[in-house]
Amino acid sequence: MAKEFKTIKTEIRLPYELAYGATWTKFFEGMENEIIYGTKCSKCGRVLVPARSFCPRCFVNTDEWVETAQEGTLTAWSYVNYSYFGQPIKPPFIGALIRLDETDVDFLHLIGGFDLSDFDLVRKTVKNGMRVKAVWSDERKGHVLDIKYFEPA
Amino acid sequence: MGRPVAIIGVGQTNHGRRMDVCYPDLVREAVVRLYEETGLNPDDIDGVVSGTMPSMMEGVALTHFYFADAMKAAGKPILKTETCGSTGVSIAHTAYYWISSGMADLILAVGHEKMNEGDSQATMTTVAEPFYQRYFIAGAPGVFSMQSQMWSVRYGLEEEKVRDAAAFISVTHHDSAFDNPYAHIKIRVSMEDVKTARVITYPVRLLDVCPNSDGACAVLFASDTMVKKLGLNKVAWVKGVGYRGEEYYFGDSDKAVWQSAVGAAQQAYNMAGIKDPRKELDVAEVYNPFTFQEMMFYECFGFCGLGEAPDLVLKGTFARDGELPCDPSGGTLCTNPIGATGLIRTAEAALQVMGKAGDHQIPGAKTALSHAMGGVDQFNGIMIVGSEL
Structure with a gap:
């Protein structure tokens, strides 16, 4: 039996106040009002969602605001069945990339609205390319989780 | 192009759950083994480069200062x-650029982590921006699993075959x-053990x-000058380096054919002149x-065509005795x-071309x-090494 050595338990907690700036502020105001905002790039014409202050490809400001569709198709997904410290959403949940109609990037969010406890059932329900639509929370706070999840449409 | 650079020695710790040592002593274990292996000593070194994951992993920021003594870096560029x-x-790459530029002849490169001391996936999640994506990425397994899932569906790969290849x-x-x-x-x-293990992040x-x-x-x-001066003949010459990043937001770029890897x-x-x-x-x-992601890399690196990896894996093409063995170290x-x-x-690549992989x-x-x-x-990096200059 190897000798056991001592350990010390410690923790670091730091408070932050992070600035949203104008673009994120408007995006989250939209969330509070059941609107998903994107911005359109004047150069490449792509609709980016969530809204951006600039197009990462063209490096120009994107100041044309678009209310995106609240329905889309499923690009990719993963059934998350493990936990870590401070995890904001309790597992199991399904992280998903969703291509909202008439947009040009995938929107990362959750899919749900059905029984997630049995993985084999989930596997039968969830298919890439399936149509999904946003389900809003009754108590919205101007937060990305104002959309509870996207459910099969 | 700069001057030729070679790897002349390697030192590794016994990796695992190492609660028997504190973090600096773990780092020093690798450094001491390197000097024992090469017969050189810290006085010979022109500079030191090290790196880790984000500071939240072990709760100490800027570890190259914490480990200055363990790497015997005092008085040198770091x-x-x-x-x-x-x-x-x-x-x-940093060590390579440093020497290739002509600014140094001998550089110590050290990588280290002590993942059992913190919460690795909570740490990983802090890599994502805090307003939107951090809620959904579920650590490294979350995003990389979604990517593999996207890849297998993109190429219409039969789920059972991909599952078998990953298990293999x-x-x-x-x-x-x-x-x-x-x-x-x-x-x-066994294949069965892998296929029936608990789902972490499907698949x-x-x-x-x-x-x-x-x-x-x-x-x-x-440097090549130093290799000659030391009279070394078993070294690993750096033949090629490559690094690419992508746009930040997960969802903005196609991950099924991962462009930064390509x-x-x-x-x-x-x-390196490789065709x-x-x-x-x-x-x-x-x-x-x-396992699933490894197959995507075979395709992105041109080891086989897009969507072909699972078939070749099951044929043994990338096994230890196959045409292109991948990860013989495990x-x-x-x-x-x-x-x-x-x-x-x-x-490990260097040990292989030096004939020292045991x-x-x-x-x-x-x-x-x-x-x-x-x-x-978001990021991929490559270094190719060879036994001949």
Whole structure:
């Protein structure tokens, strides 16, 4: 039996106040009002969602605001069945990339609205390319989780 | 192009759950082994570069200062390079650039991590921006599993075949780890064990995912002038380097054909003059924390065509006795002290072309590729080494 050595338990907690700036502020105001905002790039014409202050490809400001569709198709997904410290959403949940109609990037969010406890059932329900639509929370706070999840449409 | 650079020595810790040592002593274990192996000493070194994952992993910021003594770096130029999962290969690149530029002749490169001391996935999640994506990415397994899922559906791959191929990779790498004295996880697993293990992040199950490891790796890089001066003949010459990043937001770029992986490999192949990697490479150390993702890399690196990897895996093309053996060390799947992991890939590639890989030596290996990836599906780095200048 190897000798056991001592350990010390410690923790670091730091408070932050992070600035949203104008673009994120408007995006989250939209969330509070059941609107998903994107911005359109004047150069490449792509609709980016969530809204951006600039197009990462063209490096120009994107100041044309678009209310995106609240329905889309499923690009990719993963059934998350493990936990870590401070995890904001309790597992199991399904992280998903969703291509909202008439947009040009995938929107990362959750899919749900059905029984997630049995993985084999989930596997039968969830298919890439399936149509999904946003389900809003009754108590919205101007937060990305104002959309509870996207459910099969 | 700058001047030629070679790897002249490697030191690794015994990787695993190392609660028997404090973090600086773990780092020093690798550095001492490197000096014992090469017969050199810290006075010979012109500079030191090290790196880790984000500070939240162990709760100490700017560890290159914490480890200045363990790396015997006082009085020398010191750098830290940090690119998330690809940190290790970026450390190797930093050492290469430093010497190739003519500014140094001998550089100590050290990667290290002590993942068992904190919460690795909580740490990983801090890599994602805090307003929107952090809620959904679910650590490294979340995003990389989604990527693999996207890839298999893109190419219309039969789920059962992809599952079998991933299980084959798990079984063979776990077997290989027994031949690597430094590997962390040493267990025999069957295809059935892998396929019925608990789902972590679908399609990834417990035996498809790497462990949390504690470990460090130290590598000595030298100029061609220094190699001659020391009279060394068994060295690993750096033949090619490549690195690419992508746009930040997960969802903005196509991850099923991962462009940063394609671009990094192409840059390294161009520099090394490699046209047909499957034929010209003798061995590859692909960064493979997830079995499914390893197959995507085979395709992105041109080891086979898009969507072809599962068939070739099941034929044994990338097994130890196959046409292009991948991860004969057991790879990241069996050992993952993240800040060290990419540098371990480069170190293992170097050991192979120096003929010093011991029980997992690929006989006659002359050219080897090493790789690491990181970020929220964002970065890929490559270093190719060869036995001839």
